[in-house]
Amino acid sequence: MQKTFKKTLLRTAVVAALCGAGVAQAATIVIQSRDPVGVGFNDPTPATPVGGNPGTTLGEQRMFVYRYVADVWEKALDSDVTITVSAGWEALTCTASSATLGSASAYNFWYGFPGGAPDTWYPQALANKLSGVNLSEGQPDPTGYNNVDIKTQFNINLGKSDCLAGSPFYLGVDGNFGTGVNFVETLLHELGHGLGFSVLSVQTSTGKRINRQGTAYTDDGLPSIWERFMFDNTQGKTWLNMTSPERQASAVNPLGLAWIGPNVVAGAGMLSATPVLSISASAPGASGLYAYGTASFGPAVSSGMNLGALASVPADSNGAGCLPFSPALTTAVTGKVAIIDRGVCGFAVKAKNAQNAGAIGVIIANNAAGAAPGLGGADPTVVIPTVSVSQADALKLRSAITAALPYGTRTKPGLANASLGVDQSRRAGADALGRPLLYTPNPLVGGSSVSHWDVSATPNLLMEPNISPDLGLVLVPPKDLTKPLLKDLGW
Numbered sequence: 001m002q003k004t005f006k007k008t009l010l011r012t013a014v015v016a017a018l019c020g021a022g023v024a025q026a027a028t029i030v031i032q033s034r035d036p037v038g039v040g041f042n043d044p045t046p047a048t049p050v051g052g053n054p055g056t057t058l059g060e061q062r063m064f065v066y067r068y069v070a071d072v073w074e075k076a077l078d079s080d081v082t083i084t085v086s087a088g089w090e091a092l093t094c095t096a097s098s099a100t101l102g103s104a105s106a107y108n109f110w111y112g113f114p115g116g117a118p119d120t121w122y123p124q125a126l127a128n129k130l131s132g133v134n135l136s137e138g139q140p141d142p143t144g145y146n147n148v149d150i151k152t153q154f155n156i157n158l159g160k161s162d163c164l165a166g167s168p169f170y171l172g173v174d175g176n177f178g179t180g181v182n183f184v185e186t187l188l189h190e191l192g193h194g195l196g197f198s199v200l201s202v203q204t205s206t207g208k209r210i211n212r213q214g215t216a217y218t219d220d221g222l223p224s225i226w227e228r229f230m231f232d233n234t235q236g237k238t239w240l241n242m243t244s245p246e247r248q249a250s251a252v253n254p255l256g257l258a259w260i261g262p263n264v265v266a267g268a269g270m271l272s273a274t275p276v277l278s279i280s281a282s283a284p285g286a287s288g289l290y291a292y293g294t295a296s297f298g299p300a301v302s303s304g305m306n307l308g309a310l311a312s313v314p315a316d317s318n319g320a321g322c323l324p325f326s327p328a329l330t331t332a333v334t335g336k337v338a339i340i341d342r343g344v345c346g347f348a349v350k351a352k353n354a355q356n357a358g359a360i361g362v363i364i365a366n367n368a369a370g371a372a373p374g375l376g377g378a379d380p381t382v383v384i385p386t387v388s389v390s391q392a393d394a395l396k397l398r399s400a401i402t403a404a405l406p407y408g409t410r411t412k413p414g415l416a417n418a419s420l421g422v423d424q425s426r427r428a429g430a431d432a433l434g435r436p437l438l439y440t441p442n443p444l445v446g447g448s449s450v451s452h453w454d455v456s457a458t459p460n461l462l463m464e465p466n467i468s469p470d471l472g473l474v475l476v477p478p479k480d481l482t483k484p485l486l487k488d489l490g491w
Contacts, residue, residue, distance in 0.1 A: 027077035029070040030084045032148060033063070040089030040156060041066075051172015061171040062089070062183075068173050069187040073195070076475050076483055077491060079129035085194070086148040089156040094163035097346060101169075101181060101467075102154035103447075104190035107145060109201060109214065110135050111222055121201040121210065121224040122490070125149040125194070130490055150194030154186070167378075175472075179378050185471055189462055192482055196489050197463050198451040200224035202239070205444060207247030219244045225489050229261040230438065230450070233431055251450050252442035254370035254390075258435035261488025267477035268436050271427040272458040275303065277363075277389065279397065281416040286400030289423050291456060292363075293388040295375035296469050297348045301385045307361045307418040311336035312398045313354070321350040325357035334358030337418060339397060342367040342388070348377035351386045362386040363418070365394030370441035371456035374466045387420075429457025436481060439465055453481070 033041040043059040055061035066087060077083075086107070092100040106123030115130035116122050128134055128149065136147035145151060158181060159168025170180035201210040201224045209221030227239035232250040238260070239247050250257055259265075276289040294301060311333045318325050322345035325333065338359040340350045351362045361384050366373055372388040389397065400416040430436050437454040439445075445465070452465040460468035462475065462482045475483040483491075 027074045027079045028082045029074050030082055031063070031066055031070060032084060032086050032146070034086055034088040034145070035059075041087070047171075051170070051174035051176055053172050055171070058171075062169075065171055065173060065183050066187060069184060069191065072188065072473060073191055077129075077195070077486075079125070079491075080132060081125075081128040081134050083125045083128075083150070083195075084146070084148045085150045085152060085191070086145050087152050088154075090153045091157055092153065092155040094155065094157055094160075096162055096165045099155055099158055099164035101158065101186050102152065102190050104150060104152040104194040105198070106194055106196065106200070107148050107151045108136055109210075109224075111212075116490075117225060117228075119222050121222055123149075123194070123196040123198070123200060126196050126225075126490055150191065152187075152190055152194065154183075154190075177469075181467070182469075185467060188473075189467075192463055192486075193451065196226070196486060196491070197482065199226050199230075202227065202247060202450075204251040204449055205248070205446065207242070207244035207249075207251070209244075229259050229264075229488055231258050231260045231435070232256055233258060251440055252369075252444050253440050254442055255431075255437055255440070255454065255456070257438045257440045257450070258431045258433070259438060259485065259488075260435055261485060263484035263487040264481055265435055267481055267484045268427065268430055268434050270459075270477040270479070270481070271430055271434075271436065273422040273424045274426040274428040274456075275458060276421055276423045277307075277387070278419045278421045279400070279416055280419075281397075281400040283400040283416070286396055286416060289421070290389055290393045290397070291372055291423075291428075292420075293372035293374050293455060295347060295351070295364075295377070295386040295388075297375075297377050297379050298351060298382040298384060298386045301387060301420055303420055303422050305385065305420040307337045307385065307387075307420065309336045310363070310397060310401055310416045310418055311338055311359070312401050313338050313340045315341045318353070320344045321353055324353055330357040335360060337361035337363055339363045339365055339394060339401075341365050341394075342373065346377045347375040347386065347388075348379035348382055351382045351384065352379055355382060355384045360384055361418075363394070363397070364388040365398075366391040368441055368443060371454055374455045374460070374464070374468060376466055376468075429454050429461075 035041045041059045041063045045058040047058045047061050053061050053064050055064045108124040109121045110127040111121050113131045141147045157163040168180055169183040170177035203217040208217035211218045211221045223240050230239040234256045274291055277292050281287045313321055317329055321340040338354040342364050354362045372390050375388055427434050439452040439454045448465045453461045453463050462480050474480055
């Protein structure tokens with residue numbers, strides 16, 4: 001018996017963007033615009049062709065990129081059933097310094113169809129592929145979206161003064177997006193979610209699953225196909241075999257949830273050795289190797305680079321580094337690498353303020369449990385290296401700085417110097433067995449946790465939660481792991 005529920009009940013709110021492509025297969029993707037006259041894909045505002053996009057209106061350029069990305073996905077997939085996408089431009093959440101770029105999700109979910117695992121939810125496009133028929137054909141759909149397979153929406157206001165000011169979607173297809181947001185990367189990422197790169201039917205805040213009728217989350221709801229490949233190294237079991245409270249705990253178990261699907265594990269060797277901060281400190285127990293994340297601005301950092309002595313910027317100082325440094329703080333960071341907490345303002349703003357105060361580098365400390373975050377943003381005037389560390393590692397580094405050691409009849413402040421290296425014993429973004437990790441920060445990030453790769457992965461992957469400027473049009477190893485994960489699901 002076929003069952004379905006509408007995606008309006010369980011919507012994935014993804015705020016990130018990246019990119020990918022794959023080997024030639026056979027799929028057909030049809031794009032259905034739901035924009036009204038004069039809006040979105042129908043916007044008649046004149047536009048100059050840019051970066052390989054020949055459109056002469058804003059609407060034409062938007063649709064050209066959409067078709068370009070759909071063609072990339074068609075070559076990556078194999079399905080005899082047409083994949084239909086409802087596409088629209090809407091006013092999504094925005095501030096002058098941050099914005100929801102867009103979101104996408106499977107419109108329907110199915111279980112109990114031929115070709116699928118018993119009593120297991122699948123996203124519609126994958127369910128159609130496995131069954132060989134369009135399962136929604138002839139089904140009622142009061143929403144008016146014609147039972148499409150994937151529903152997408154993107155921020156129509158991006159780049160305006162009150163919506164990530166100065167960073168509109170770049171509509172070229174050549175990757176030269178500068179300070180804009182690459183729409184190619186954004187759309188490639190979001191369609192990945194719509195095709196099934198998502199936990200689907202689990203409410204991550206409670207660990208409960210959607211019931212058979214698709215109307216409520218319960219402790220005895222049905223699992224999704226995603227759950228059988230999620231293995232928690234702390235609990236020693238997959239989500240398929242957990243209770244609701246166990247799934248709830250696993251969703252906020254930083255660096256503890258691995259993907260064990262055979263296709264992904266086979267390709268995980270593409271992950272690099274873990275980049276690390278090598279710390280030499282006078283405080284006992286502080287010396288060692290600390291994993292770090294990189295920034296999209298400032299000079300490139302690499303193994304062998306010496307950063308220098310560390311200095312701590314207190315969390316309550318100068319708006320957490322978001323304001324010009326006080327004279328006392330300037331004295332403290334001059335000629336040193338400033339450790340600054342994440343939060344309040346953009347990473348590049350903190351780095352620029354530290355640079356203006358005389359710092360020779362910046363380490364951004366995560367303000368929540370989890371891996372060292374990737375540092376997005378842009379400021380061509382930042383010329384000092386900027387990296388990030390986890391909250392736990394930042395506490396150790398700050399303890400090393402503030403430590404006092406016996407020195408004759410006096411004391412001297414603790415010293416800590418940092419340089420960059422790699423730990424060959426670990427893969428960046430994988431567990432001890434080399435299995436790639438899913439994104440499980442604590443506290444939970446609704447609509448993002450569990451449904452992305454962890455930000456510690458190196459190289460950057462398409463389906464991480466944050467946009468990265470170094471991605472290309474490849475979905476398979478040695479560049480990316482998106483296609484292997486979709487194959488684990490059944491694509």
